[in-house]
Amino acid sequence: MLETLKKPTVAISAPRPEAQTRAGGxxxxxLRAFLGQVxxxxxxxxxxxxxxxxxxxxxxxxxxxxxxxxxxxxxxxREEMGPAGPGMLWVAIVLAGMLGLNHVFxxxxxxxxxxxxxxxxxxxxxIYFGKLAGALIFTLALEVAVLPVFAVFTNLPVFTPGPLLVxxxxxxxxxxxxxxxxxxxxxxxxxEVLLPILLLPVATPVLVSAVNATxxxxxxxxxxELAPWLGILAAFDAIYLVLSPWLFxxxxxxxxxx
Amino acid sequence: xxxxxxxxNLSLTGAGNRLHRALLGATLAAGLLALYMAFVYxxxxxxxxxxxxxxxxxxxxxxxxxxxxxxxxLGGLAYLRTRDRRWDALALSxxxxxxxxxTITLATGSIWAKPAWGAWWTWDPRLTTTTVLWLIYVSxxxxxxxxxxxxxxxxxxxxxxxxxxxxxxxxxxxIRLWRTIHPVLVKSEGFxxxxxxxxxxxxxxxxxxxxxxxxxxxxxxxxxxxxxxEAAKRAIGFY
Amino acid sequence: MGDLWYLALAYGVIWVVLLVYLYSIxxxxxxxxxxxxxxxxxxxxEPQAEEEAEEAEPFLTLVQxxxxxxxxxxRTRSAGRGRRDxx
Numbered sequence: 407m408l409e410t411l412k413k414p415t416v417a418i419s420a421p422r423p424e425a426q427t428r429a430g431g432x433x434x435x436x437l438r439a440f441l442g443q444v445x446x447x448x449x450x451x452x453x454x455x456x457x458x459x460x461x462x463x464x465x466x467x468x469x470x471x472x473x474x475x476x477x478x479x480x481x482x483x484r485e486e487m488g489p490a491g492p493g494m495l496w497v498a499i500v501l502a503g504m505l506g507l508n509h510v511f512x513x514x515x516x517x518x519x520x521x522x523x524x525x526x527x528x529x530x531x532x533i534y535f536g537k538l539a540g541a542l543i544f545t546l547a548l549e550v551a552v553l554p555v556f557a558v559f560t561n562l563p564v565f566t567p568g569p570l571l572v573x574x575x576x577x578x579x580x581x582x583x584x585x586x587x588x589x590x591x592x593x594x595x596x597x598e599v600l601l602p603i604l605l606l607p608v609a610t611p612v613l614v615s616a617v618n619a620t621x622x623x624x625x626x627x628x629x630x631e632l633a634p635w636l637g638i639l640a641a642f643d644a645i646y647l648v649l650s651p652w653l654f655x656x657x658x659x660x661x662x663x664x
Numbered sequence: 665x666x667x668x669x670x671x672x673n674l675s676l677t678g679a680g681n682r683l684h685r686a687l688l689g690a691t692l693a694a695g696l697l698a699l700y701m702a703f704v705y706x707x708x709x710x711x712x713x714x715x716x717x718x719x720x721x722x723x724x725x726x727x728x729x730x731x732x733x734x735x736x737x738l739g740g741l742a743y744l745r746t747r748d749r750r751w752d753a754l755a756l757s758x759x760x761x762x763x764x765x766x767t768i769t770l771a772t773g774s775i776w777a778k779p780a781w782g783a784w785w786t787w788d789p790r791l792t793t794t795t796v797l798w799l800i801y802v803s804x805x806x807x808x809x810x811x812x813x814x815x816x817x818x819x820x821x822x823x824x825x826x827x828x829x830x831x832x833x834x835x836x837x838x839i840r841l842w843r844t845i846h847p848v849l850v851k852s853e854g855f856x857x858x859x860x861x862x863x864x865x866x867x868x869x870x871x872x873x874x875x876x877x878x879x880x881x882x883x884x885x886x887x888x889x890x891x892x893x894e895a896a897k898r899a900i901g902f903y
Numbered sequence: 904m905g906d907l908w909y910l911a912l913a914y915g916v917i918w919v920v921l922l923v924y925l926y927s928i929x930x931x932x933x934x935x936x937x938x939x940x941x942x943x944x945x946x947x948x949e950p951q952a953e954e955e956a957e958e959a960e961p962f963l964t965l966v967q968x969x970x971x972x973x974x975x976x977x978r979t980r981s982a983g984r985g986r987r988d989x990x
Binding site (some may be wrong): 676732761774776778882886889 | 913921929939
C-alpha cells in the first residue's frame, strides 16, 4: 500500500474481487455489507459537517439572501407571490444546493482523503451512494431550514403534502446528478463555476417540473394535475439513480490529485 | 523522413483519400440539389410566403445536431469500454460539429420567429429545448477545456456525454408539457406541407447528414493526427 | 417585401457559421502540419532504422493507451534533439 501511495499519478484500479459485492445480489450478507459501506461513508460526511458547521450555516444564509434579493429585484406584491413564489423557492434551493454539492468532494480533495477512500476495498458505487446520501441529508436539511422563512415571506402553504413531495422528488434527482458532476468538477481548475455549468442544463427537467408542480400544489390543485410533473420527476430520479453509480465507477478510475 | 505514419489526409479537400473526396463530392452535390429544391422546386407557402424556405435547413440542422450528439454518446461508451483515445477523438469532433449545427438551428429558428410571430425570441418548446441542448454540449466542451490530462479528460467527457444524451428526451418532454399547459404562441405555428415540400425537406435532411459526415471525417482525422503527434513527441522525449 | 430579407439573413447566417468552422479546422490543420514539419526537421540526420522503430511506437502507444511500455527510441535519445555524430 505504501508503494501505491508513492506513485501520485497511478490510475486507481477497481478493488479486489472479493470486495466487489453488489447491492441486490442473492447473498443477503453482501447487500448488508454494501449498505454498511454506504452508511459508513454517509455518516462520516454528516458527522464531519456537524462538527465543523462550516458549510451548513453559510448555505442557509445564502438561500435566505437569494429570497431577499428576489424581492428587491422584482418588487413582488402580495398577489404576485403566487405565480412567483415557486420559482423563487427553487432558485434559492438550486443555488444554495450547488454550494453544498461543491463541498461534497472538495474536502476530501484538500486533505487527499480521496486516494485513501479509493484504496479501500469498497465497491465504487457504495462510495457514490454514500456521498449521495450525505449530500441529500445536507440539502434536505437546508430546505427544512429555508421553508419556514419562505412561508413567512410569501404566505404560501408550503407545509402541505404536495409541495413537500415535490421538494423530495426534485431534490433527489438534482442531488443524484449533482453528486456525480461534483466528483468530476472537483478535479478541474475552475471547479466552483464548472459544477453549475454542467449541472444546470442537465437538471432543467427537474427545475421545470418542480416549479410547475409546486405552483400547482400551492394553488390547491388536485393530484391529477400534479401527476404528469411528478411522473417526470420520478422518471428523472429513477434514470439517474441507476445510471450515476455506474458512471461514478468510471469517474473513480481517474480521481485523485492532478 | 516521416514522424507520423500513414498518408496525410490533413486537408479540407481530401487530397489522397478516396472516402474523403467521395464524401465531399456527395455533400456538394446533395447540397446544391437541396438548395434548388428549397428555392425553386418547393412551392411558396400560402400564409408565410418565401420566408418559410428557412424551414428546410432549420429542420435539417436540428436533426443533424441530434445525430451528432448520439454519436458523442456512442463514442463515449466505446471509449469507456476500450480506453482507445480514437473513440474520444470521434466524440469530441462530433460534439463540436453538433454545437455548430445547434447554433445554426437556434439562429435560423430565431430568424424565422421574427416574421412568423413578430418577436426574435419565444420560449416555445422547440427553441427552448434546442437552447438547453446547446447549453448541455457547450458545457461538455467547456469541461474538456478545463482538464489537461488526456485520459481523465476523455473519461470525464464520456460520462458527461452519456448523461447529456440520456437527458435529451426528458428535457423535451418536460418542456413540451410546460408549453402545453402554458402556451406562448398566439398564432398557430403549423403549416400545410405540400408533397413537394416533403421532398425538399428529405433532400435537405440528406444534404445536412452528408455535410455532418464530411465534417466529422475531417475533424476526427485532424484530432487523431494530433494524438499521433503528441505520442511521437513523447516517444522522442520532448516531454 | 421585408420578409425576403429574413430569408437571406437566415441562409447567410448558415453559410457564415459553416465557413467560420471550416476556417478554424483549416487553421488547426495548418498549425499541426507545421508542428510535424518542425519535428521532422529536428530529426534530420537520423538513421532510417531508428526512424521506422519510432514510427511504430507512437501508434502502439496510442492504441494501447498510455500504459504501453516505452523503450527503444527513448533510450537512444540522450539529448532529445540536437546534433548527432555523423561520420
